[in-house]
Amino acid sequence: MSAKRLPSNPRVAVVGATGAVGRVILDILLERSFPASEVRAIATARSAGSKIPFGDLDLTVMEISEEALEGADLVLLDTPDEAALEWAPIAVDKGAIVADNSAAWRMEESVPLVVPEINPHDIDWHSGILASANCTTIGVVVPLFALHREFGLASALVSSYQAVSGAGRPGVEELREQALKVVDDLDSLGLGNYTGPDPKTFSEPVAFNVVPLVGSERDGGFTGEEWKLRFEARKIMGLPDLEISGTCVRVPSVAGHGSSVHATFESEVTSKAAIDVLGNAPGVELTDVPTAVLAAGRDPCFVGRVRQDPDDPCSIWFFTTSDNLRKGAALNTVQIAELLLP
Amino acid sequence: MSAKRLPSNPRVAVVGATGAVGRVILDILLERSFPASEVRAIATARSAGSKIPFGDLDLTVMEISEEALEGADLVLLDTPDEAALEWAPIAVDKGAIVADNSAAWRMEESVPLVVPEINPHDIDWHSGILASANCTTIGVVVPLFALHREFGLASALVSSYQAVSGAGRPGVEELREQALKVVDDLDSLGLGNYTGPDPKTFSEPVAFNVVPLVGSERDGGFTGEEWKLRFEARKIMGLPDLEISGTCVRVPSVAGHGSSVHATFESEVTSKAAIDVLGNAPGVELTDVPTAVLAAGRDPCFVGRVRQDPDDPCSIWFFTTSDNLRKGAALNTVQIAELLLP
Numbered sequence A, B: 001m002s003a004k005r006l007p008s009n010p011r012v013a014v015v016g017a018t019g020a021v022g023r024v025i026l027d028i029l030l031e032r033s034f035p036a037s038e039v040r041a042i043a044t045a046r047s048a049g050s051k052i053p054f055g056d057l058d059l060t061v062m063e064i065s066e067e068a069l070e071g072a073d074l075v076l077l078d079t080p081d082e083a084a085l086e087w088a089p090i091a092v093d094k095g096a097i098v099a100d101n102s103a104a105w106r107m108e109e110s111v112p113l114v115v116p117e118i119n120p121h122d123i124d125w126h127s128g129i130l131a132s133a134n135c136t137t138i139g140v141v142v143p144l145f146a147l148h149r150e151f152g153l154a155s156a157l158v159s160s161y162q163a164v165s166g167a168g169r170p171g172v173e174e175l176r177e178q179a180l181k182v183v184d185d186l187d188s189l190g191l192g193n194y195t196g197p198d199p200k201t202f203s204e205p206v207a208f209n210v211v212p213l214v215g216s217e218r219d220g221g222f223t224g225e226e227w228k229l230r231f232e233a234r235k236i237m238g239l240p241d242l243e244i245s246g247t248c249v250r251v252p253s254v255a256g257h258g259s260s261v262h263a264t265f266e267s268e269v270t271s272k273a274a275i276d277v278l279g280n281a282p283g284v285e286l287t288d289v290p291t292a293v294l295a296a297g298r299d300p301c302f303v304g305r306v307r308q309d310p311d312d313p314c315s316i317w318f319f320t321t322s323d324n325l326r327k328g329a330a331l332n333t334v335q336i337a338e339l340l341l342p
Helices: A020-031 A081-093 A120-125 A135-151 A164-189 A224-237 A271-279 A326-339 B020-031 B081-093 B120-125 B135-151 B164-189 B224-237 B271-279 B326-339
Strands: A011-015 A038-043 A051-054 A057-060 A074-077 A097-100 A129-131 A153-161 A243-247 A257-265 A284-286 A301-308 A315-322 B011-015 B038-043 B051-054 B057-060 B074-077 B097-100 B129-131 B153-161 B243-247 B257-265 B284-286 B301-308 B315-322
Touching: A011 A020, A011 A081, A020 A038, A020 A051, A020 A164, A020 A326, A038 A051, A038 A057, A074 A081, A074 A326, A081 A097, A081 A129, A097 A326, A120 A326, A135 A153, A135 A224, A135 A257, A135 A271, A135 A284, A135 A301, A135 A315, A135 A326, A153 A224, A153 B153, A164 B164, A224 A243, A243 B315, A271 A284, A271 A301, A271 A315, A315 A326, A315 B243, B011 B020, B011 B081, B020 B038, B020 B051, B020 B164, B020 B326, B038 B051, B038 B057, B074 B081, B074 B326, B081 B097, B081 B129, B097 B326, B120 B326, B135 B153, B135 B224, B135 B257, B135 B271, B135 B284, B135 B301, B135 B315, B135 B326, B153 B224, B224 B243, B271 B284, B271 B301, B271 B315, B315 B326
Parallel strands: A011 A038, A011 A074, A074 A097, A097 A129, A153 A243, A284 A301, B011 B038, B011 B074, B074 B097, B097 B129, B153 B243, B284 B301
Antiparallel strands: A051 A057, A153 A257, A257 A315, A301 A315, B051 B057, B153 B257, B257 B315, B301 B315
16 A cells, blocks of 8 residues: 555645745745645744745745644645644644655654655655755765665765755854954954854854854764764665764855765776766766855756775765755755655 | 084075965064074065065065075975975075975975974985975874874875965955955855856855865866875875875865864774874864864864764764964974974
């Protein structure tokens, strides 16, 4: 027996519609002509009653409630984890399928964690909730899995270069305020004197800085973000024992998470062989220099700087960037919903 | 027979004195009370005749020439490689010892490549020229060698986060111009629309971006910067077969190069054991979050985020930042000169 699917023209509720990812979800539903018969914008009480543009329409934001979810076939959630924990089961009880972009459900055994280029078949065993993955993780696993299929992945080491919009609009605002204040005196910053506003969203000033801590440290000194990279990558790729770890770092880019990846395979991988595979991989676009700005506002995972490790013919280095709000969040969530259409 | 040393109060010539590193060399000579009996500032014809502050003095910049080097006991060179290739042997012929910060001489067999915390003894076999190392390399090898002495280094993988001042003052100017132009419209940049001035010093716009290419690609797709990391690290640490490679990335910080390092040792290394060693390592300062701004204007290599690899008890992750103009260049060069004092 296969799991529940959507009707042909589902009624869609976007919860968290006023946030950075929520707005991109609405954009992407339009861009991809998602066959919704109705789209509702839902958020907290604070935003209720405000208007959000949706094509030629203005959606009036509804406050999250059982009533607001009534009759929805598909609920796309982008909220803090606590809200997703609370509202996803309610939406399922009311008959909806939930595609959730929070971290709340990703590691639940009964919840498929789906990146459509990798494990689309995992939608077959959902019980109402499907999870989209962490933004850094998605950008890494899309190219990595294409290489795995060909060469057999043994291990991966990742260092990330994460944009401020990973913390939503407050992250972008914080970068903007700090940068405006200090851009006129970069020489002073070059001597270690930061004179901008105190950080609120991030733990350290982020403008013209590099901050090797995303979130806070947990077991073994790894942050939640770093553990997500490990455990989500294993679940998505169906490699429960994969050796994968990393260091997550915030940098002052606006959108487009980057990762420097060193990956080791079971067989020899030349640069040319890796490039051939990546050139045909779904969701991957090869480029010479995959910058953050190149990825921003675009759908693919851009991959470049592919090189065979000079010490190990079974290992390669590559760099990848992808838009953390699109493929890293909103796009992947909508792609999951597309898989559920008849 | 040991190699030539400096007299007690050497006459010092700083060549490239008007550049970003040259100015810091002059600052550091004063800060560290280097016992110079005379300090000359030398540069190209373009800067000749201009004044550079040096404590209470104004040094009049001299044009580089055989006469300008006459009588100097110590020549501190920070010039493009071609100029260092030309002028270092001339300075040696005239009786000086040369400490060179360019890449021109680093890999010459007859030239010691010195990081004083690691291989001070290598000054004993110089033939007139001593080389200081690449800025990213120095920041990595200072903590890495301390760990090597205790645990035996087997291999290292490095992803760098390099500040724009690594390209000198033109790099800082380029970041400033681009950032001033686009800081008012970060939302547009977040959609991938860069509207600032075209890059000149760097290959891509660097403001609010991540550029995973420092220099240009050479053998095997690795850049010159990436090959320097490998071959200089081997020579400095006296580990000619060390397995070490990396990806070098430019980020929009002003000063303070960062590196995310994964290092594998011959014996087990717990986080605590690594932290104990690093806490006592010369030139290293432990900190929770080693940001670029923390390192800027300061001398130590800051190290933090030390974690044992969850898949390999013999491997650790750490992050390090150091000022690319100071420890990565000017400070290391002056430290080499200090080793040569009687």
